């Protein structure tokens with residue numbers, strides 16, 4: 001019950017449905033009671049009228065009463081029978097059996113309608129003095145009258161019984177339809193990733209929620225601006241740090257080339273490595289800032305094998321140093337629709353990781369295959385792989401798995417994710433050897449560039 005109250009408090013849709021349903025129920029009950037009572041009274045009114053008509057007819061036709069011997073008459077129902085008798089003479093009455101012999105009605109009764117208890121039964125009785133001066137009684141059992149009146153009153157409730165569920169259905173449907181744009185809007189916003197800060201389409205929304213959506217759009221614009229400012233700050237800072245770092249690196253190289261005592265050389269080595277790591281971090285920061293920037297880059301048909309070749313030219317010395325067997329496995333090349341620099345950065349970071357985290361003497365395979373109109377790029381290695389629990393975390397900036405001796409800034413996969421989010425490509429991690437749960441396999445889904453596809457900006 002508490003849960004329902006909470007839902008009622010929280011949900012406008014539920015409150016509206018319940019309030020309208022209750023209002024309909026109350027109106028239906030009040031109208032039903034009113035209709036029942038009126039129909040009941042009206043039925044009694046008509047029955048009284050019938051008694052009056054019988055009396056008038058008797059009077060006008062100057063009828064006299066006979067009491068024939070008991071015999072069956074068609075359509076004569078005992079309980080609804082109308083009895084006519086003289087008031088003065090209890091021995092003269094209409095009836096065809098002993099039970100219908102004149103009712104013992106008190107002769108002091110005044111003219112007009114009344115309800116009497118006669119011999120244990122309730123009767124509606126009309127007394128009239130005819131033009132001939134006789135006093136006649138027209139009577140009917142109230143039990144039968146009430147039964148008929150009740151039946152007619154129940155019939156008057158029928159429209160309400162039909163109308164009530166129909167109105168409930170109409171209200172439920174109407175409320176659901178009214179709130180459908182809001183449900184569609186929230187599912188649209190829910191499905192967005194964190195980079196999608198474009199304004200919500202407010203054209204087909206009801207005027208009541210449009211101001212709210214306009215406010216959300218203004219907030220989205222402010223958030224996008226603030227994120228862009230942050231990105232620009234990181235990019236500017238990295239850019240500013242780059243020149244002094246390059247100068248430091250050159251100085252360290254020059255220092256290494258000069259004559260110096262062995263202990264000094266021993267100390268220079270970690271210094272040079274530190275400078276190199278810092279340079280790498282600054283380069284990765286700059287690449288990440290560029291990857292996250294929303295500015296559009298031209299999309300063209302890019303050869304996947306061409307990109308593999310360029311990346312291998314850069315990174316082959318690294319692989320050879322670790323005696324790693326690296327090569328392109330697929331024979332058929334595929335052209336994909338993307339910005340070439342973006343694809344180069346993605347593949348370079350993935351191959352760089354594969355070389356770095358694969359132990360000496362291992363292997364790395366690059367491949368591409370076409371499934372319908374989608375190109376699937378795969379970079380597989382024979383290294384330790386990444387556990388399923390870490391699959392999401394490794395894409396976070398500066399996240400590095402524990403237990404790796406390799407130097408790195410922890411930004412490579414964040415750069416891949418930033419490009420994937422911006423361009424709509426899909427990246428998925430798995431094991432290259434599923435049974436042994438070892439080796440990383442990175443799959444990248446890309447749209448194939450059709451031969452006639454124009455370049456997109």
Ligand SMILES: Nc1ncnc2c1ncn2[C@@H]1O[C@H](COP(=O)(O)OP(=O)(O)OP(=O)(O)O)[C@@H](O)[C@H]1O
Nearest residue numbers: 353354357385394400401408409410411412413440
């Ligand atoms: N091929 C791989 N095999 C095993 N672990 C990997 C592989 N690729 C990435 N990882 C793990 O994921 C972490 C994050 O990788 P990411 O490329 O983002 O950063 P990084 O390689 O440490 O630094 P950067 O690439 O910026 O120089 C790595 O520290 C590593 O632990």
Ligand SMILES: [Mg+2]
Nearest residue numbers: 353408412413
């Ligand atoms: Mg990396």
